[in-house]
Amino acid sequence: MSNLRVxxxxxxxxxxxxxxxxxxxxxxxxxxxxxxxxxxxxxGSDGLAALVDHFGVRILxxxxxxxxxxxxxxxxxxxxxxxxxxxxxxxxxxxxTHERYKLAAPGQIIVHDxxxxxxxxxxxxxxxxxxxxxxxxxxxxxxxxxxxxxxxxHSRIAAQATREQRLAVADTVLDNSTTAxxxxxxxxxxxxxxxxxxxxxxxxxxxx
Numbered sequence: 001m002s003n004l005r006v007x008x009x010x011x012x013x014x015x016x017x018x019x020x021x022x023x024x025x026x027x028x029x030x031x032x033x034x035x036x037x038x039x040x041x042x043x044g045s046d047g048l049a050a051l052v053d054h055f056g057v058r059i060l061x062x063x064x065x066x067x068x069x070x071x072x073x074x075x076x077x078x079x080x081x082x083x084x085x086x087x088x089x090x091x092x093x094x095x096x097t098h099e100r101y102k103l104a105a106p107g108q109i110i111v112h113d114x115x116x117x118x119x120x121x122x123x124x125x126x127x128x129x130x131x132x133x134x135x136x137x138x139x140x141x142x143x144x145x146x147x148x149x150x151x152x153x154h155s156r157i158a159a160q161a162t163r164e165q166r167l168a169v170a171d172t173v174l175d176n177s178t179t180a181x182x183x184x185x186x187x188x189x190x191x192x193x194x195x196x197x198x199x200x201x202x203x204x205x206x207x208x
Contacts, residue, residue: 003029003101004109004194007125009117010132011160013139013146013153015176015183019132020113022187028194029104031097033114040092041066050088055081109194118161123169130190131170133163134177 008023010016024030040047043064051059051066059071075082097112104110111130114122123129136157143153167173172193174186 003104003107004127005101005125006109006111006127006194007117007123007129008111008113008132009115009129009166010134010176011139011163011166012115012156013142014132014134015142016113016115016132018176018183019130019174019187020111022184023109023111023191026187026191028109028111028191030111030113031100033093033097033112033116036093036096036100037089040089040096047089047092051085054084054088116160118165118169128171128194129169130172130174131166132174132176133167134175136163138177 006023006028008016008020010019020030020032039045041051042048043066048066051071055071055074059067059074061067071085075085101110112126114120117123117129136154139157140150140153143156144150148156172190174183174190176183
């Protein structure tokens with residue numbers, strides 16, 4: 001029995017991680033793209049060794065872990081260096097992701113939690129794409145509650161895909177601008193659809 005593969009995305013502060021947890025509670029096999037991205041450059045990994053070979057030991061913390069702030073400062077200032085980072089990490093991320101897919105039980109719905117699904121052009125690789133949607137002002141409020149300044153929150157939102165770009169690839173849109181109970185009801189309805197084998201049937205009909 002094949003596994004339905006669902007791409008789950010949403011902007012920072014949208015509540016995507018909450019939806020991933022709710023789907024896991026209902027029986028989905030969740031693969032966390034951010035966790036995999038961290039794992040492939042963890043201390044002792046060949047990914048981290050490859051980064052050090054290219055960028056030098058300046059990208060390491062004293063304990064041998066990756067200094068993400070230092071690396072970000074290098075790659076965001078130089079597109080060629082960003083391309084080198086991608087060339088090192090993307091194949092490793094893709095390989096580990098597919099290994100994780102294999103751990104799902106036959107017929108189990110796989111939910112791939114991918115913050116940059118739209119930015120990386122990955123939508124066509126899934127049977128169904130779910131976008132968690134929320135107005136920017138609410139997202140900023142949530143990010144400030146997490147400890148960011150309002151300016152930092154706006155900057156991080158601006159660096160990601162726009163709401164319109166996300167909605168354009170959505171098969172299902174979950175509105176997370178109201179209450180927790182309302183979101184749960186939407187996830188329950190989505191789960192019923194997914195367990196019925198829905199794929200890309202509704203693309204283009206997402207609610208704004």
